[in-house]
Amino acid sequence: MFFGISHLILPVTDLEQSAGLWRDVMGFGEAQRGAGFVDIDTGSATLRLAQVQSVEAWVSLRLQVADVEQAYARLLAAGAISRYAPMQTPALEAMACVSDADGHAIVLWRALTEDEWGFVPELPKQGQWLPEAEELLKRLLAHVPALFRMLARRKTTRVIEQLAEEAKSPVTRELVIKGYITASAKITRFRLVEPLRAEGIDPDQYRAEFEYE
Incomplete structure (x- = not known):
């Protein structure tokens, strides 16, 4: 009508x-x-x-x-x-x-845009996170273009918590690195190399995650 x-x-x-x-x-x-x-x-x-x-x-x-x-x-x-x-x-x-x-x-x-907010949004986490793990993910997500960061924050947090559930562990720095890589589409994972290196992380140690389907 x-x-x-x-x-x-x-x-x-x-x-x-x-x-x-x-x-x-x-x-x-x-x-x-x-x-x-x-x-x-x-x-x-x-x-x-x-x-x-x-x-x-x-x-x-x-x-x-x-x-x-x-x-x-x-x-x-x-x-x-x-x-x-x-x-x-x-x-x-x-x-x-x-x-x-x-x-x-x-x-x-x-x-x-998020880059103009003046604060870093909290992760939509539900499980137990070690403080250093949470801070690492926030720094890594800062490399994602602001337009896509909210979606990346939700997806990456969910993948990391799934890994923690499977490992029956709180979210650790190691699980953040693995989830950060595997949550990204394989074709775009090459973009993660520099952010990881900026955090002192050697991407070559995570070849399995970069090849994960």
């Missing part, structure tokens, strides 16, 4: 000025125009800029951007008014906000 949002309506007092902001400054495409409106294709929903005599209610739009500071500066240069400068929030986001010529809020945001 319901198919999703087709249009978001943004009342504006200067249609061409607003269209220029969304089209020429922000880079969104103009989908179509008609008497008293311009449709902007934002990629996820159509934003309809609707000409009005005066704006009676302000709208807040939240835009995901690649670089909050760069987008913020670009909008200010185009005449937008700052509501708050780029900042990092407790929700681990980078955010800033400006007002357009009609007072509508344009919130700019992106999720922070």
Whole structure:
């Protein structure tokens, strides 16, 4: 019955000025125009800029951007008014906000990467870990690109705890090394050599794990 949002309506007092902001400054495409409106294709929903005599209610739009500071500066240069400068929030986001010529809020945001969090997340461990084993895995995982680190943390922790269960042992440094290697796809294990060496570990001593299917 319901198919999703087709249009978001943004009342504006200067249609061409607003269209220029969304089209020429922000880079969104103009989908179509008609008497008293311009449709902007934002990629996820159509934003309809609707000409009005005066704006009676302000709208807040939240835009995901690649670089909050760069987008913020670009909008200010185009005449937008700052509501708050780029900042990092407790929700681990980078955010800033400006007002357009009609007072509508344009919130700019992106999720922070783990490298920007300022802390190292805890491992999703369930079993007993020796402190040196846990710290080793955290250091090894720091070499994983931030985009994939959360998935790697879950998978590697699970594999290591399976090895510990089979060995009927708490998680040791040795089990971390073996699990760290075997949790990775065989075709990409060559990428683990340098992180291991950085920890003073000789990869040649773990040829069996590197060849493990």
